[in-house]
Amino acid sequence: MSASQSAVRSRAEAVKVSRTFDWLILFTLFFVVLGGYHIHYMLTGGDWDFWTDWKDRRLWVTVAPIVSITFPAAVQACLWWRYRLPFGAVVCILGLLLGEWINRYMNFWGWTYFPVNFCFPSNLMPGAIVLDVVLMLTNSMTITAVIGGMAYGLLFYPGNWPIMAPLHVPVEYNGMMMTLADLQGYHYVRTGTPEYIRMVEKGTLRTFGKDVAPVSAFFSAFVSILIYFLWHFFGKWFAGTGFVQSS
């Protein structure tokens, strides 16, 4: 068989090879994204995603969407503009969450005994689904960045509230008021994460009284738009073939 001859001999065989190729690529993509995105999110989101006593209504809401919209934007750029596949963001979040859960369960709980209800990851799926759908329906990077990016930031807090609210129930503890999440942070000793390192409601925004979560979410949504643009371009550049020598 010469190099110019086809490797398959029938249409059925071609379909079979194509499907095998699909699963190989999807499997590889999933785990490459899992590894890269997980490291990225651990380094940039870090403690905000690790501990319930860091998941506050201001900085967690602000930081998590901004640093997590990166890979979804880039992978979307590759899968949409090359294959018209609208699951770039969701496949990223599936990879990230699988990695996060393995890490939290095997390391945080299995190795260092932190209870899972203290160190579970944030839920990023609602924003990812909407991000994919907006790109698919509009076929526009700009509209996806503005509408999808904004939705990604805005859906983060309400998407996590059903999981977090029970931990914000107050307790009286030796004469001080805390939330259950605060108490988890105090009870389950972390030698390298002292109380002062917690980034809880630092900064201004005091004029909004107690309703700071929506303000933080809008700010996060706005920055997510900008970050989406940036990483979408990264993705486009990375998915290009300009640097491959033409045959």
Add this chain to the structure above:
Amino acid sequence: MKLIKDKVAKLSFVALLVTVTAAMFYAPTASAHGEKSQAAFMRMRTIHWFDLNWSKDTVAVNDTMTISGKFHVFAGWPETVDKPEISFLNIGIPGPVFIRQGSWIGGQLVPRSVTLELGETYEFKVLLKARRPGDWHVHTMMNVKGGGPIIGPGKWVTVTGTMGSFTNPVTTLLGDTINLETYNLSNTYFWHAFWYGLGLVWVGYWARKPIFVPRHIAMEAGKADSLITAGDRKVALGFAVGTIAIVAFGMSSTNAAYPVTTPLQAGLLRGMKPIELPARTVNVKVEDATYRVPGRAMQMTLTITNNGDSAVRLGEFNTAGVRFLDPKVHTDETGYPDDLLAEEGLSVSDNSPIAPGTSRTVQVTASDAAWEVYRLADLIYDPDSRFAGLLFFFDEAGNRQMVMVDAPLIPTFI
């Protein structure tokens, strides 16, 4: 050539097997917390822990123990470490093998960070509840913002029982008693599984048809529009609307189920109450201090002036948690960790009582393997080669007086 390659491959395989087998038979537990690796000056010139007491050596799961004692915040705090203006009383254990049920400085609960004053001495207590069985090295610890964790002395404590029986009941302000160990776990699993499942369905919808090759060919052929059908659009719209509806429903139903929630609490506690020590009547001037490397001994020339009304003798030198005692004056009866206790490690050239109103210059030697074991001798390699510690004098009635010393240290190598 092939024979050599085969042999190398075979030997490599045998070596790998031997390594794996050896690791299976001997894999010791890493039990220390790097306390010996922390720069000696950090341990000698920042927080001085003393009068420490670990209430139990063995404790069953769900039972409690306390670590109590005092710490002195060194007035000559090194310039290379941030001042303890924002500090946190912590505990040095390998993960939450205990839970911290309470911690107090000067009787004040300190779940928050605190401000400590240089030169002051504070009383502290930490209440721990055993959670995971094993032998654990339990250290005192103070985290200082800009300085890092400053670890104090540690003692081995054995926890018996099973972790499965551990409970952590907490009563909320709404009157519900929950087990914080497992609280909210099924809710967390449910929501994560639900959203993960929905994500899988979304990817599965697209992956049910050929994904990469035919779509790429169609894209290259300019037939991109044919790849998304009207049905696809309807399904996608359903996903988006459904997602937003589920998020809205989840938010509103959660607010109905938990009408009272409060934001996370954080803050800084100022005004920690120090111990009011009696007026000091013993003054000490360090004339010189040397560390003799081969002998693992520190020698100080001290001029001691007794301005009190009772004769005093030097009984103890405490630095970085290592206690050097003169057994003729003072012995330990608290069960202090053996590796940190040099029961006969302090010798004084003339340790007869120093009468009131008199001064005496003496040679004091603190010698013990602990200098090397705890890597305190590394002080001579620090950028600011000074030592510091607490001297404890005892009068005829057994009353104790604490004096802080701080001076340059000259190493001798012969």
